[in-house]
Amino acid sequence: MGKRIAVEDSHAAALAAKMANVDVIAAYPITPQTHIVEELSRMVSDGEFDAEYINVESEHSAISACIGASAVGARCFTATAGQGLALMHEILFIAAGNRFPIVMAVANRCLSPNINIWGDQSDVMSSRDCGWIQIFAENAQEIFDLLLSAFKISEDDRVLLPVAVNFDGFYATHVVERMDLPEEEEVRRFLPPHRTAKYKLDPDRPLTFGAIGFPTIQFELRRQWEEALCNSKQVIKEVWQEFGRVFGRHYDVLEPYRMEDAEIAFILMGGSCGTCRVAVDRLRERGFKAGMIKLRLFRPFPKEEILEATSKLKTLITVDKHICLGGLGGPLFNDLRALFYGFQRQINVAGFIAGVGGRDVRVKDFEQMFEKVVKGEVSPEKHIFIVRGES
Amino acid sequence: MGEARSEVEEKRGKLEAPLKEGWRKLPHALLIFEPATSLYYYTGDWRTFKPVRDRSKCIACLLCWVYCPEGCIYIASDGGIDVDLNYCKGCGICAKECPLGAITMVEEEK
Secondary structure: OOEEEEEEHHHHHHHHHHHOOOOEEEEOOOOOOHHHHHHHHHHHHOOOOOOEEEEOOOHHHHHHHHHHHHHOOOOEEEEEOHHHHHHHHHHHHHHHHOOOOEEEEEEEOOOOOOOOOOOOOHHHHHOOOOOOEEEEOOOHHHHHHHHHHHHHHHHOOOOOOOEEEEEEOOOOOOOEEEEEEOOHHHHHHHOOOOOOOOOOOOOOOOOEOOOOOOOOOHHHHHHHHHHHHHHHHHHHHHHHHHHHHHHOOOOOOEEEEOOOOOOEEEEEOOOHHHHHHHHHHHHHHOOOOEEEEEEOEEEOOOHHHHHHHOOOOOEEEEEEOOOEOOOOEOHHHHHHHHHHHHOOOOOEEEEEEOOHHHOOOOHHHHHHHHHHHHOOOOOOOOOEEOOOOOO | OOOOHHHHHHHHHHHHHHHHOOHHHOOHHHOEOOOOHHHHOOHHHHOOEEEEEOOOOOOOOOHHHHHOOOOOEEEOOOOOEEEOOOOOOOOOHHHHHOOOOOEEEEEOOO
């Protein structure tokens, strides 16, 4: 058995990279992610583990350096947030499309303007279509566990895709929480100390990554990538099942809360799930059949599991921390309505946008959302903003 | 200088054959396991203007060799330069950079 520690969530992320025995870390500091790479830098400098720590001049270079290292078979880690993720944007596609297993921690932060360092999901949602596996963690334990398992998922020959593990800037990164830290031997039973790269640059066996893709072949390449990303869901589930067997903590693509007889339920991702649980409890005390679905895996989108989890619901309340500006609301709202429409499911989807730019999403905000649904104040064609005053 | 055009086209056909089988049979991430396959693709086919050297002016300084982005300028048997027209895209940098004006870009007709 390992030990129970109190740890800042950022340091939980750093510990996961250390225990995964990463070969290369390339990162650039950016609030609210800085503590992760600062801690890793300290660990490497103090000789706590042997890794190449590359001080790059930007996030564009950080992810590029990870690609280079990954191409020669190294296990790579980086971390970023907000503008940093945006600066990586074009390289995110290359990392995924050329199928490099890289693991990245993203401390979700609002994209400028105005200058805002606080947490929302506008950074990750603007990188939504980059072809990465995208996972959301709620607390220190999940950050550690999901990052550790991300290496195993990413490096699986059936997957070979980069994985981003997202968690709330500040609400997660800068808090100290309780966490069970496993022993090294336990981790080694789950994740081998080094990556076995099926495809890597080797002068004795020449290989070209990312050659030109003419219009005659690029479509097929994209189709293959889409298939690999969708198929990764099965491997993700397998890896998390194995994680459960080794460490005794069980994860799945989504986590229902008080859903057994629920009629109206929330669905959301990240740290606000904790607040939402309290709101669900209060609503239950008031006699409402409320529930919550925590979505852990966002890409590939777990369609079947969501359909199953929502099969008895009357209304699903989506809580997005990002606005698809000029579009039809938040990303979850859009995905879920499209999903239900496609399967001709009679379920109302009530879209709420909350917590933008680090605005606190309080228990009473969730209760307010619920009340609006109960009172019939939510129309199917409109999403509602939880801002001060008029929505 | 490169191989005969027919040989190159055969090699290219062999390399590209698996790509015509549909996306399910596409090699993983379209990785290429054979080195130097860009030689199988004649970028010279893109060309509109070809460089023509005036032997009386050329002093074989090889600045054109330095500047050619395609690497298709070679030292000819007379000590001057020769261009591999299979790969020359006709960009005209060699003509622009030649200090003696010994290279002229001439429109090709096909």
